[in-house]
Amino acid sequence: MAHDASRPLVAIYPGSFDPLTNGHLDLISRGARLFKKLIIAILRNTGKQPLFPVEDRIQMIRETTSHLDNVEVDSFEGLLIDYASRRGANAILRGIRAISDYETELQMALLNRRMRPETETIFLLAGEEFSFISSHMIKEIVTLGGDVSTFVPEHVAARLRKKFPAQR
Numbered sequence: 462m463a464h465d466a467s468r469p470l471v472a473i474y475p476g477s478f479d480p481l482t483n484g485h486l487d488l489i490s491r492g493a494r495l496f497k498k499l500i501i502a503i504l505r506n507t508g509k510q511p512l513f514p515v516e517d518r519i520q521m522i523r524e525t526t527s528h529l530d531n532v533e534v535d536s537f538e539g540l541l542i543d544y545a546s547r548r549g550a551n552a553i554l555r556g557i558r559a560i561s562d563y564e565t566e567l568q569m570a571l572l573n574r575r576m577r578p579e580t581e582t583i584f585l586l587a588g589e590e591f592s593f594i595s596s597h598m599i600k601e602i603v604t605l606g607g608d609v610s611t612f613v614p615e616h617v618a619a620r621l622r623k624k625f626p627a628q629r
């Protein structure tokens with residue numbers, strides 16, 4: 462592949478974002494500084510029972526990132542690399558918190574590279590203050606009545622308070 466230094470990097474940040482956390486937001490802010498355009502793409506996964514429907518997740522991420530003018534929020538179905546190809550994206554952005562993330566991320570990045578070599582996966586290390594935060598744990602805490610407002614952006618915390626009014 463010929464090197465084209467003038468080609469701007471358009472990156473996709475894919476994920477479930479159920480819900481968006483402060484860790485995701487940190488990665489989005491840093492990604493928006495690195496790339497010409499950053500597309501946050503929510504997987505429409507009919508198999509999983511989500512906390513929030515995709516449309517609500519899109520809205521929360523849009524509200525939270527409205528100050529970043531090169532960030533777009535979208536959703537996708539099917540293979541990520543097919544979506545990347547449709548969107549003309551040349552990079553996939555993923556965050557790594559701890560060594561435990563590495564194995565799955567390595568597998569996904571290598572499979573995606575085999576399937577579409579022109580899309581590079583670029584990893585950013587999660588900010589250390591966010592390294593213990595995951596959507597999975599947020600979901601668990603909030604459904605058990607805990608308060609997660611310090612782990613998620615304000616727009617998300619407000620929706621969670623509405624959904625789970627009995628939060629401690």
Ligand code: PNS
Binds near residue numbers: 540
């Ligand atoms: O937030 P998550 O759950 O860690 O995100 C996982 C995601 C959405 C990035 C991954 O499951 C994905 O890309 N799914 C789309 C289907 C696909 O392309 N699978 C092959 C990847 S090797």
